[in-house]
Amino acid sequence: MSFVLNIFSSLFGEGSGSGGVTMAIIKALTIGGGVVAGASALALFKRFASRSSIHAVVRCSEDKVVHDHSASVISRVMLPDDANPGGNVHGGTILKMIDEAGWATATRYFNQADAQVVGVAGLGRIERVNFHQPMFIGELAHISAHVTYTSPHCIEVTVKVVAENVITDTNRLTNTARLWYIVKEFKETSAPEELKKLPSLPVPRLEFEWPEEEKEAAQRYATHKKAIKDRHELHQNHPVEEGHPVLIHLVLPSDCYKTGVAQAGVILKLMDTAAGVESVRHCRTNVVTASLESITFLETIFNGNLVELTAKPVFTSNRSMDVEVNVYAIDPRSFERTLAAHSIFTFVSLDKQHRPLPIPPLEPKTDNERIRFDRRKENYEKRKEERLKRKQQKQQ
DSSP: OHHHHHHHHHHHSTTOOHHHHHHHHHHHHHGGGGSSSHHHHHHHHHHHHTOOEEEEEEEEOSSOEEEEEEEEEEEEEOOGGGBOTTSBBOHHHHHHHHHHHHHHHHHHHHHHSOOSSOEEEEEEEEEEEEEOSOOBTTOEEEEEEEEEEEOSSOEEEEEEEEEEETTTTEEEEEEEEEEEEEEEEOOTTOOHHHHHHOOOOOOOOOOOSSHHHHHHHHHHHHHHHHHHHHHHHHHHHSOOOOOEEEEEEEOOGGGBOTTSBBOHHHHHHHHHHHHHHHHHHHHOSEEEEEEEEEEEEOSOOBTTOEEEEEEEEEEEOSSOEEEEEEEEEEOTTTOOEEEEEEEEEEEEEEOTTSOEEOOOOOOOOSHHHHHHHHHHHHHHHHHHHHHHHHHHHHHO
């Protein structure tokens, strides 16, 4: 019992660090064969691990401490509840944490200025998320988010995810992402119809230390705008075709912000699950998320909405496949169905030893399917060339 009390003291006392707490719990689990203290210590461990922290980055100099309102960090232990069927951390869980860090950073950045209104950020688009390495259960996830560019009405947030093994004291970069947020006035009691009508607020300009950084960021923004235009033209000329119905989800208060608007991270996790189901259906093997790109949120999803997700394979190479996911928001009163978000997820197939397997080829049948297949093939070849260039540059 004394060991459990010591853990409790270190766990909830002031100044306790996550690494020290974790090691204290591990010691308690192993004392006496883990029989006496194990159950109590494990319960305390789960209580500790389920609490994620979001805080601003603090920079210290010799004479002052400065809170960087353009950056945030989330840290959380990965538990068995976060696992996918293969035993690693579910890609949707990571996407949800990425959005949480991005949302906190964009909202904090806007409100640190002397604005006339209080604003809250909303995810408008994800440019791309890369899954470099898997994250494992028991690792400590650190999600760091930084504002890296602002346009008159958009905030670009760049996110990095690092997995820390607190036992071996090692760190691995697992994910990188770039997200774009807009900001609207915070109104706690507004009805959905009123929230939809709120205009985007002007965003405080981000000051750059070096002109080269600002030029590079402006080029990214121009690419971002062009990608939105190209995607819009593709859907205008070749409308979205219905995929296979995969999931239906009722949006509950626990899925929403205080305003009643669904958290983008919740929708992202559902999208990843839907894409994964369709990938398994196509490959008949274990699959994992490799990347996702061009998630665009077209309509706001609210508490009480039904969310229907459809998924459809649009491209396959020998080692990967692209799945298009569409999210429809359904008003439970009128049952009006509106396309709320869409994206492309890339998956790879793995055997029992987690080695890549060949992907069964996809045979497009309609004109729209062939056009989408060709577009994705062009993107695939382009990414392949970029990876080869980066590899050659590292070797030089």
